[in-house]
Amino acid sequence: MSDSELIPDPAKLPPLRLPEGVTSRFVDTSPVGPKFHVLESKPTNPIFETSTPLILLIHGFPNLAYDWNHVMPSLAAAGYYVVAFDQRGFGRTHRADLKPFPEESFRPLTLARDVTALVHALGYELIHTLVGHDLGAATASIFTLTRSDMVKSLVLFDHPYGGPPALPFGNQKPSGVKLPPYSLSKDTSIVKDPDIHASLLKFNPPRQLYKWYNTSPSAADEWSFPAGEPLHEFLRGYFHLKSADYGGNQPRRLKSWTADELAVMPHYYTMRAGHSMRENVAFDMAKEPSAVRDNLAKTPWLPEEELAVYTAEWSRTSFMDALRWYKVFTDPDLAQELTVFAGKRLAVPTKHVGGAKDWGNYQVPGALEAMENEQSVGAGLYKGTVIVEGAGHWVNLEKPDDCSREILSLAKSVLED
Numbered sequence: 001m002s003d004s005e006l007i008p009d010p011a012k013l014p015p016l017r018l019p020e021g022v023t024s025r026f027v028d029t030s031p032v033g034p035k036f037h038v039l040e041s042k043p044t045n046p047i048f049e050t051s052t053p054l055i056l057l058i059h060g061f062p063n064l065a066y067d068w069n070h071v072m073p074s075l076a077a078a079g080y081y082v083v084a085f086d087q088r089g090f091g092r093t094h095r096a097d098l099k100p101f102p103e104e105s106f107r108p109l110t111l112a113r114d115v116t117a118l119v120h121a122l123g124y125e126l127i128h129t130l131v132g133h134d135l136g137a138a139t140a141s142i143f144t145l146t147r148s149d150m151v152k153s154l155v156l157f158d159h160p161y162g163g164p165p166a167l168p169f170g171n172q173k174p175s176g177v178k179l180p181p182y183s184l185s186k187d188t189s190i191v192k193d194p195d196i197h198a199s200l201l202k203f204n205p206p207r208q209l210y211k212w213y214n215t216s217p218s219a220a221d222e223w224s225f226p227a228g229e230p231l232h233e234f235l236r237g238y239f240h241l242k243s244a245d246y247g248g249n250q251p252r253r254l255k256s257w258t259a260d261e262l263a264v265m266p267h268y269y270t271m272r273a274g275h276s277m278r279e280n281v282a283f284d285m286a287k288e289p290s291a292v293r294d295n296l297a298k299t300p301w302l303p304e305e306e307l308a309v310y311t312a313e314w315s316r317t318s319f320m321d322a323l324r325w326y327k328v329f330t331d332p333d334l335a336q337e338l339t340v341f342a343g344k345r346l347a348v349p350t351k352h353v354g355g356a357k358d359w360g361n362y363q364v365p366g367a368l369e370a371m372e373n374e375q376s377v378g379a380g381l382y383k384g385t386v387i388v389e390g391a392g393h394w395v396n397l398e399k400p401d402d403c404s405r406e407i408l409s410l411a412k413s414v415l416e417d
Helices: 066-072 072-077 107-122 135-146 194-199 219-226 229-241 277-286 290-294 304-317 320-328 333-340 367-370 401-414
Strands: 021-027 035-041 052-058 081-085 131-132 154-157 208-209 270-272 348-353 382-388
Touching: 021 107, 021 208, 035 066, 035 072, 035 107, 035 194, 052 107, 052 135, 066 072, 066 081, 066 304, 072 081, 081 154, 081 194, 107 135, 107 333, 131 135, 135 154, 135 333, 154 270, 194 208, 219 320, 229 304, 270 277, 304 320, 320 333, 348 367, 348 401, 367 382, 382 401
Parallel strands: 052 081, 052 131, 131 154, 154 348, 348 382
Antiparallel strands: 021 035, 035 081, 208 270
């Protein structure tokens, strides 16, 4: 799509089917930010007022604000104003002028600016509890790092925060190790292969890391097309393989950023090189017992009518913009934007929650430990690592009640302070 070509207006789409107590609308933050598609849930007792504390929920990839629709009502029932939004490049969030998002707008600080614009447009200056899952946890971490004055507490799901990019200190020289920009690159206790991608390609069979695959020129088309039923089948397999339902998920903490360690992760993280994500998912799904494959449509935490929401939205938008965020998380040049915060720690009460069957907790060696050792979170502010049994990567879908409980426990603790 050219920069001059207009997209169909998402505001004219049929409304999503949502549970009682959850509604949707658009919040226009132009010309600073997008026209956000948001879901919201308001308390009825006490009656909602603009002073009602705000809980803001941020989804991951390939997810949507819709992820949170089973979590939101219980948070609102506890007395909070709850908002979830489609991030830039996802779902129904779009530019008010209906032009495509410029590629150059996908930068680390854009994540923080988008959240700031949305919160102000909602009539708030303070987020009582900010919650992020997966990519949304990265957004929430960056926002809290840059605007701690606007956040009272933080919950990260399935994506621990290792700290901002490090700078050489004293006589220290840059290592040349290409870690994800938001990992704990200054942790000298973690062995790091300076040429990890070449080392993985030497494996038999060769392997590659999914974040870098997702930045490749072909990835957007390979994720997106064919759309419709083939996409639905692919997403069904992708969600299954990253869930607790897949017997191949036996995660553990990784000791180093080396090929031997990273190659133990499933193929949705350390992929078969030379094959698309769709192909990797298809290969692994073909190994699943027929009884499992035949019953996927009956998955209780993601029934067909709810998976159809994701299929319809991605068939409409393609994955092109959403995948642009992976360049932000792999390109050291883009990460330079955050080196001004080198050495700064998260300055609010913070908790990490992850599924017991989720490799996402450990995919960047040292990141979770950085939180637990107060290297990326301020002294006395880390409120613990919570592992949810019976959940994989989609903990907010697989175990929404557990998620609500963990969010509320932190939210109530700071409410009482």
